[in-house]
Amino acid sequence: MSFRPGWLLTLFVAVFLTVFISLGIWQLNRAEQKAQLQASIDSGQQVELLPSGAVPRLYQHYQLTGQLDGDHLWLLDNRTHQGQAGYEVWAPLLTDDGWYLASAGWVAASARREQLPHLELPEIRRPWLAQSRPLSQAVVLAETELEHQWPQVVQAIDPVVMAEQLHKAEPLGLLQLSPGQAGVGPVIWTPIVMTVERHRGYAVQWFAMAVALLLMYLYAGRRLAKTVKHSRHEEDLE
Numbered sequence: 001m002s003f004r005p006g007w008l009l010t011l012f013v014a015v016f017l018t019v020f021i022s023l024g025i026w027q028l029n030r031a032e033q034k035a036q037l038q039a040s041i042d043s044g045q046q047v048e049l050l051p052s053g054a055v056p057r058l059y060q061h062y063q064l065t066g067q068l069d070g071d072h073l074w075l076l077d078n079r080t081h082q083g084q085a086g087y088e089v090w091a092p093l094l095t096d097d098g099w100y101l102a103s104a105g106w107v108a109a110s111a112r113r114e115q116l117p118h119l120e121l122p123e124i125r126r127p128w129l130a131q132s133r134p135l136s137q138a139v140v141l142a143e144t145e146l147e148h149q150w151p152q153v154v155q156a157i158d159p160v161v162m163a164e165q166l167h168k169a170e171p172l173g174l175l176q177l178s179p180g181q182a183g184v185g186p187v188i189w190t191p192i193v194m195t196v197e198r199h200r201g202y203a204v205q206w207f208a209m210a211v212a213l214l215l216m217y218l219y220a221g222r223r224l225a226k227t228v229k230h231s232r233h234e235e236d237l238e
Contacts, residue, residue, distance in 0.1 A: 006224060013217040017210055024206035031199035038196065047129065053097025056132035056173040059191055063129055066095040068102070068183070070121040072166060073151035081106045081186050088188060090157060091121060092166060093128065093175060101159055101171040102130065105185030116151060121183040130175040133189060135159070 050062035068091045075087035086108040093102040107117045135157060163170045177184045 006221075009217065009220060009224075013213060017213055020206050020210035020213065024203045024210065027199050027203035027206060031196045031203065034196045034199060050130075052095045053172065056100075056175065058132050058134060061129070061131050061178075062175075063127055064093075064095065064100075065125065065127050066093045066100070067125040068093055068104070068121045068123055069166075070119070070123045071150060073119060073121075074157070074162065075107075075116065075151050075153045076157060077153050077155055079106055079188055081108075081188050085109045087117070087153070089119060089121075089151075089185065090162075092168075092171070093130075093177075098172045099166075099168060100130075100173055100175045101157070101162065102128075102175040102177050103133070103187075103189065104177050104183055105179065106188045107185050116153070119151065129178040129181065131178065133174050133176045133191070135174060 045061060047061045047063055050056055050064040052065070056062060070091065072092055074090040076090060077087060079086055079088045086106050089104040089107055091102055091104055093100040104121060107119065110117055157174075159171050159174070176187060176189055179185075179187050
């Protein structure tokens with residue numbers, strides 16, 4: 001059976017076949033990473049006591065004693081909840097041997113951008129429930145302009161810069177205060193955005209596209225070979 005796909009079609013298929021297979025493998029690797037992340041999150045569901053000054057283990061749930069600094073608040077801009085624009089409130093959580101950068105959840109934005117929402121956080125030393133969270137790699141829409149008035153609207157969370165503003169050492173970690181506590185709004189952070197199953201589903205799609213491309217290549221090669229053979233046969237008859 002003759003097969004003449006031509007060099008141009010072969011080059012095209014080789015490039016895109018490599019791309020599709022690479023993307024499929026990448027999605028499988030991402031699925032494996034998400035599976036490990038989910039296992040880490042599941043292992044941290046039990047609440048542990050976080051000693052003062054300790055560095056939290058990522059995704060672990062903790063109980064700790066400290067005091068929120070309501071005089072120094074950062075409002076992380078461009079955060080939505082149920083389709084409504086707002087901010088994620090970040091505050092220093094002070095302990096005896098250091099401090100943590102804590103998210104107190106979401107708050108709705110005012111109708112006028114220049115009017116910041118009114119915030120009331122309990123500024124007493126008390127027990128808190130929280131989960132350790134990583135620093136987000138969200139896209140920054142604009143450079144953060146740090147001011148001397150509080151609260152401050154920021155476009156990204158930068159623990160180093162925030163520590164400099166407070167004239168303190170860097171925070172021991174980032175915490176998500178658990179909902180239902182005084183002063184804590186709706187929690188909009190989720191540890192996993194895309195599930196393992198979705199990554200695997202995307203991998204199957206990329207591999208399916210690679211198979212489809214290969215089948216079309218084989219079909220086109222045979223068709224072109226038949227066309228060339230038919231043309232030569234007609235030339236011989238003439």
